[in-house]
Amino acid sequence: MRPVVLDPAPAVVAASVLTPLGTDPRALEPRPDPRAHPGTEVPVDLAQATGEPPLRLRRMDRYAALGLAAASGALRGAPAAPAGKGDPEWGLFVGSSLACWSSNARFFLEEERRTPLELSPALFARTVPNAVNGEISIAHRIGGPSQTFVSGWAAGAEALAEAAALLAAGGARYILAGGVEAPDDLLRRMHGALRGDPAQGWLPAQIAEAAAILVLTADAEHAATGPIRIRAFLRCHDPLGALSLARAAQDLPLPPVETLIVANSVASETLERWRLDLPGAERVIVPAATGEIGAAGAPAAAALAAARARAGRTGTVLIVARGVEGATLLLALAP
Amino acid sequence: MAPRQRVVVTGVGAVSAAGLGATAFWRAAVRGRAGLAPATRFDLGEFGAPRIGEVPADVYSALMEATGAVEPAAAFALAAAEEALSHAGLDASSLPAASGAVLGTCLGGALAAFDAIRRLDETHDPLAVSTLVRAGALSAPAHALAQRFSLAGPVLAVSSACASGTAAIGLATQCIRRGEADLVLAGGVDALSRFVVAGFWLLRALASQEVRPFDRRRDGLALGEGAGVVVLEERERALRRGATPLAEVLGFGSSGDAHHMTGPSPEGDGVVRAAHAALRDAATGSDAVEFINAHGTGTPFNDRMESIAIKRVFGARARRIPVDSVKPIVGHTLGAAGALEAIVCVGAIREGIVPPTVNYAEPDPECDLDYVPGEARALQVRRALSLSSAFAGSNAALLLGAP
Numbered sequence: 001m002r003p004v005v006l007d008p009a010p011a012v013v014a015a016s017v018l019t020p021l022g023t024d025p026r027a028l029e030p031r032p033d034p035r036a037h038p039g040t041e042v043p044v045d046l047a048q049a050t051g052e053p054p055l056r057l058r059r060m061d062r063y064a065a066l067g068l069a070a071a072s073g074a075l076r077g078a079p080a081a082p083a084g085k086g087d088p089e090w091g092l093f094v095g096s097s098l099a100c101w102s103s104n105a106r107f108f109l110e111e112e113r114r115t116p117l118e119l120s121p122a123l124f125a126r127t128v129p130n131a132v133n134g135e136i137s138i139a140h141r142i143g144g145p146s147q148t149f150v151s152g153w154a155a156g157a158e159a160l161a162e163a164a165a166l167l168a169a170g171g172a173r174y175i176l177a178g179g180v181e182a183p184d185d186l187l188r189r190m191h192g193a194l195r196g197d198p199a200q201g202w203l204p205a206q207i208a209e210a211a212a213i214l215v216l217t218a219d220a221e222h223a224a225t226g227p228i229r230i231r232a233f234l235r236c237h238d239p240l241g242a243l244s245l246a247r248a249a250q251d252l253p254l255p256p257v258e259t260l261i262v263a264n265s266v267a268s269e270t271l272e273r274w275r276l277d278l279p280g281a282e283r284v285i286v287p288a289a290t291g292e293i294g295a296a297g298a299p300a301a302a303a304l305a306a307a308r309a310r311a312g313r314t315g316t317v318l319i320v321a322r323g324v325e326g327a328t329l330l331l332a333l334a335p
Numbered sequence: 336m337a338p339r340q341r342v343v344v345t346g347v348g349a350v351s352a353a354g355l356g357a358t359a360f361w362r363a364a365v366r367g368r369a370g371l372a373p374a375t376r377f378d379l380g381e382f383g384a385p386r387i388g389e390v391p392a393d394v395y396s397a398l399m400e401a402t403g404a405v406e407p408a409a410a411f412a413l414a415a416a417e418e419a420l421s422h423a424g425l426d427a428s429s430l431p432a433a434s435g436a437v438l439g440t441c442l443g444g445a446l447a448a449f450d451a452i453r454r455l456d457e458t459h460d461p462l463a464v465s466t467l468v469r470a471g472a473l474s475a476p477a478h479a480l481a482q483r484f485s486l487a488g489p490v491l492a493v494s495s496a497c498a499s500g501t502a503a504i505g506l507a508t509q510c511i512r513r514g515e516a517d518l519v520l521a522g523g524v525d526a527l528s529r530f531v532v533a534g535f536w537l538l539r540a541l542a543s544q545e546v547r548p549f550d551r552r553r554d555g556l557a558l559g560e561g562a563g564v565v566v567l568e569e570r571e572r573a574l575r576r577g578a579t580p581l582a583e584v585l586g587f588g589s590s591g592d593a594h595h596m597t598g599p600s601p602e603g604d605g606v607v608r609a610a611h612a613a614l615r616d617a618a619t620g621s622d623a624v625e626f627i628n629a630h631g632t633g634t635p636f637n638d639r640m641e642s643i644a645i646k647r648v649f650g651a652r653a654r655r656i657p658v659d660s661v662k663p664i665v666g667h668t669l670g671a672a673g674a675l676e677a678i679v680c681v682g683a684i685r686e687g688i689v690p691p692t693v694n695y696a697e698p699d700p701e702c703d704l705d706y707v708p709g710e711a712r713a714l715q716v717r718r719a720l721s722l723s724s725a726f727a728g729s730n731a732a733l734l735l736g737a738p
Contacts, residue, residue, distance in 0.1 A: 001488065002433060004515050086593035086600075088608050099473060099494065101448070104530075108449050111533045116381050124534035125597050125726065128441060129473060129494035134727025137591035143608055146591035146729050147502060150443070150473035151492045158491055162506065165513060169339075171616070189455055190448070194468045196461030235515075237435070237481045237490040325469075325478040327490045 001236040001245065003252055010167040010175075011226025012333075014215040015303035016073025018042045018049070018066060019290045020208050023073070025303035028289045030282075040183070040208040040291060042066060049073060052139065059122060060135055061103045062209065063182035067094060067132035068139055070211035071176050075140060078215040079222045080174060086143025091175035092133050093147045093163040095155030095295040097323065098207075099129035102184040132180055144172045149295075152323025153264045154235075155179060157298035157331060160214065164230040167218040174222075178213035179295035194324075203324070204265045208291040212299035214306075227309035228317070228333045230302075235329040242270040242320045245330035246278065249318050254334050257281045258315020261304065263297030267322035278318075297321060298331065305333050341570035342508045343580035343738050346423025347678045348415035348522075350398065351561035351665040352388035356418060360563075360675065361682045364661045364690040365711045371546070371557050371666055377529050382536040383543075388559025388666025389527060405470035406447035407526035409479040411562035411671075412438060416480050416520050423566040424578055427484055431517040431572075435488030436480040437507035438564075439499025439523035440670035443473035443492065446528055476524050476562075488516040494670070495589070496725035497630070499523050500563060501673030501733050505587030511569050518572075522564035522674035531558055531669070538597060540634055548631035548660035548692050549638045549706045551699040556632040559666020563674030565681070570738075580738035582681045585619065585718070588612020592728030599636055603644025605730040606722055610648045613720065613732035621649050624656060624734070626683050626719040628676045631660020631692065632667055637724065642702040644722075657714060659707045663693035673723040673731060680719035680735045689714045 020038040021027035047057055049069035057065060071092075075081060082090040103126040110119055125131070130148040137146065145166060149158040156179020163177035183191070188207065195203045216230065217223050232252050234245045242262075250257060257278050262268045265287045284304070286297045293300065298321040305317040314335055322328040349356060352370035353363035363370060371386040376395070379385060389395070395407065404410035416436075420427045448471025454464050469475065474492035481490040489510050495502045500523025507521035525531075535541050535558060542555035573580055590612065592605035599605070614621055629641050646653040661679055668675060683689050692706040717737045724730050 002515050004513055086591065086604050086608065088590070092591060104445065105452055107534065108452060108530055111530060116533060116536065119533060119537055121537040124537055127534065128496040128726045130496050130725065130727045130729050131596065133591060133729060134596050137593040137728060138595070141593050143591055143593045143605065145589045145612065146495070147506070147589060148494045149491060150494045151477065151490065152472065152474045165509065186452065190451055190468050193451065193455060193461060193464040197465035200465060235489050236487055238487050323474070325472070325474060326481065327474070327478070
């Protein structure tokens with residue numbers, strides 16, 4: 001794999017995290033005392049978090065509403081805001097493994113059980129993974145580059161990496177980037193069925209819902225306000241991906257690695273099995289705190305890295321995300 | 336970042352209602368041979384039995400058997416990728432180490448996921464359900480390519496609804512440009528189902544009879560299925576191995592409408608932004624474009640909006656640029672559409688032929704461009720722009736040029 005070193009390196013200038021632990025990214029910090037399982041739902045009033053009228057919010061599924069809530073939260077903390085109708089300087093990159101599949105499953109079941117005239121066109125309109133981009137762009141007038149990544153649990157990391165690369169290349173001034181997962185009972189049952197395969201038996205028992213959206217910019221004026229920057233990324237698709245990438249990342253021209261944040265249980269499993277050792281680096285495992293949050297894991301980890309940097313930590317943070325099928329991405333962040 | 340590399344198309348592959356192969360698709364487009372017909376794999380009587388662009392039954396069966404895929408999207412993608420690699424003169428078993436895949440899709444392996452949902456309540460065979468769940472993922476077709484061709488580089492699945500195929504080629508180009516990969520299989524795929532037909536029927540978006548993009552009588556679209564895959568390579572590397580570049584990817588842009596979840600911005604704002612971004616990315620002006628492959632679905636709103644957007648981007652020159660839509664040939668193939676349409680642009684550049692817009696006969700005062708009525712036209716094309724628009728307001732534009 002070949003590292004992509006970003007110059008200028010885009011900064012994280014704002015972030016919003018919604019997990020079963022609430023909205024504080026520092027809740028992902030490792031704790032010596034194992035706590036009770038936090039549950040699988042985000043304990044946040046989405047009407048309040050999005051600021052949307054109830055009627056508009058009711059037209060969205062949980063996936064779009066969670067994404068919009070996180071985007072709205074990130075923009076509230078950002079040093080700039082989209083202007084006009086469809087601001088081309090603002091982009092929007094979102095990653096999700098499950099995406100809109102709760103709505104897809106509902107529409108599928110309704111189509112099987114009901115007559116055509118009983119079906120809901122509004123429900124069908126939610127069955128595209130980029131529905132979350134649509135809702136966020138309408139609410140916040142974002143008209144620039146827009147992408148939705150669905151590469152499994154690494155999709156949120158893909159969104160961050162692609163956004164950072166586009167910003168470094170001058171393709172946008174600001175990009176909202178992150179990940180969203182909104183599993184419902186049916187999708188959890190499907191996940192359970194996946195674990196029925198002995199080869200997948202190590203998968204976590206539950207997938208929790210979550211959303212984490214960051215505001216990234218390489219704009220000189222505003223990037224200076226960000227506590228940490230995305231300096232580089234590496235990705236590959238191989239069985240030992242997380243291990244190979246973490247080793248390769250140590251050769252990047254960055255300050256010493258202070259923290260390795262493992263965004264998903266599948267990445268954690270690989271690293272544990274192969275006993276990766278980064279001397280002196282603290283290891284933070286996101287799913288140990290939140291439960292598995294899929295594509296939201298890496299963006300939530302980046303928000304934690306930003307919070308730590310704001311508190312004075314200066315070392316390099318490596319974030320490893322990996323999907324069940326093998327797509328693996330490592331982000332290297334440093335102040 | 337490393338200096339920007341140039342990216343060329345060295346192979347193309349397709350599966351569509353025109354049959355197996357990019358040549359079959361291109362010939363159907365040039366001859367104006369519409370491939371739409373009543374459905375054979377499922378009963379669409381409740382939805383007015385619309386004509387659709389199914390992959391021919393014999394091709395469908397052969398691909399499912401040959402690829403061993405659990406569901407058709409992966410089978411289509413694998414077949415198109417095999418063809419593209421062969422066309423590029425590459426041995427699929429010995430690709431460069433830095434090879435990847437970027438595949439766009441609306442529904443991924445949805446048919447397998449639907450099957451898994453049906454079987455959840457009767458899980459006598461957990462392994463079978465587990466297999467269906469894995470094959471049903473949105474990313475499953477992309478991972479099928481990674482597995483089949485042992486791709487160790489970036490493997491991405493993207494989903495910008497009907498702009499997915501265009502977005503995938505654009506994102507793959509960026510991977511190569513920044514030196515992250517030497518070769519990327521890029522394109523789009525989707526398979527038809529009652530799910531999709533029911534949805535578009537509910538939105539009253541299906542054509543009552545013929546699909547007639549830009550025609551005054553147009554009243555909707557016809558759905559299709561298939562896959563389009565191109566081999567993208569870093570130009571110098573491709574030349575060193577003796578490959579013949581078919582076209583160069585010059586620019587890519589995307590945008591959000593910020594307007595409505597299912598209806599396009601009436602004045603084409605998002606398409607204008609995406610087209611401008613692609614031209615800016617290519618560091619070229621609109622004067623260089625000689626052919627436009629439109630999204631051209633045949634719906635009243637899309638075609639009017641797209642015509643307005645083209646006029647806003649190209650000004651007075653807009654009426655002199657041939658604009659075509661191949662949707663009447665293979666239907667609207669959703670996530671595959673942008674990739675198949677990029678292949679049309681490659682064909683136009685390679686062969687100096689612009690395909691016609693089939694069924695276009697009666698001009699609409701609101702769609703007043705040159706839509707290439709009747710027959711294909713000989714034209715030297717050095718720069719071709721492909722436009723895609725989608726639900727949720729996603730847009731993408733790809734500028735291809737002679738290599």
